[in-house]
Amino acid sequence: MPEGDSVFRAAARLHEALAGRVLTTADLRVPAHATAGLAGRRVLEVTPRGKHLLTRLEGGLTLHTHLRMDGRWEVYRPGERWAGGPAWQIRAVLATEAGTAVGYRLPVVELLRTADEERAVGHLGPDLLGPDWDPAEAVRRLLAHPGRPVAEALLDQRNLAGIGNVYANELCFLAGVTPWTAVGELPRADRLVERARQLLDANRLREGHITTGDTRRGYRHWVYGRAGRPCPRCGTLVLTASQGMPPQERVAFWCPYCQRGPAPEAARPGAGARRPTR
Structure with a gap:
């Protein structure tokens, strides 16, 4: 699922292509709105708004879209071939004389x-990237359920909007706790929230969700996507396991040396994992 910074960039591309035109x-290719007459607006x-996109039209209408796991908006110049997928996957087409946005x-x-947004x-x-950002309110919402695993709490858009699985895992690493650590056990929830804001803000204008500061491929993340590879900080093999239950199940990544807290027993490091001595 796209992170908030990816949605921010998608909104910026759409705004540049469509706004003011x-x-x-x-063409909305969904049954509920297939006959909507929006041309001329x-x-x-x-x-x-978090991971949601709001396209506001004159006359008091808003087109609300969400990418979830596989959705994508592409913008094409006049006459350019559409290449985002087969035609049957297209759900929305918004065109002006300057270009076409295809969802x-x-x-x-x-x-x-x-008015009903x-x-x-x-x-x-x-x-996290909006004008309504309120760190104190985000911390309050996170701590409202202190026994909840921190990664699940970060992914809950009702607490703070914009974090996906990449940032949830990376923030746990940076906080030195496993994804299953209870939110109430965080030493400084406010620091976690502030770091989340810093990461998304740093990446809102670039691709890659870079959390290490290293833009080279394979070095952009501390633990996310690095299962079985050495932790960049200590060399211990990064572990992975499922977290949550379907349909909300996610893949968790963590370093068993750098991160303290509960973890699935089945994912404990075996004899081959390097475990540095403190």
Whole structure:
């Protein structure tokens, strides 16, 4: 699932391509809105809200979309071949004389009144990259359920909006705790929240969700995607295990030396894992 910084960049691309221009084509390929007549309306802005995208149109309408795991918006110049996937995967087409935005595999395509946007996004916590960012409120929401595993709490968009599985794992590493550590056991939840804000802000204009500061491929993350490879900090083999239950199940990554706290017994390091002495 895209992280908040990826959605921020998607919104920026769509805004640049569409905002201030009149729609010449507006094709929503979902049953509920297949006959919606949006052509002729001017696009006012495209803005992100956590992992949601809000395309606001004149006349008080908003197109609400969400990428979830596989969705993607592509922007094409006039006459350019669409290459984001087969035609049957297209869920939305918004075109102006300057270009065309095509939404592929979008699981959420919803047309609503702009005044009713809260119905779609009002449940979200403070947006890490939004004007409503409120670190104190994010900490309060995280600590409202102190026994919840920290990775699950970070992924819950009702606590703070914008964190996906990459950042949830990397933030646990940077805090020195396993993903299964209870939120209430964090020594400084406020530092975790501030670090989350710093990471997303640093990556909002670049690809890769870089958390180590090293932009080289294979060195961008501390633990995410590094199962069976040495921890960049200590050399211990990074472990992986499932966390949560379907359909909310995620893959967790952690270093058993750098991160303290509970972890699945089946994922404990075997004889081959290097375990430095303190």
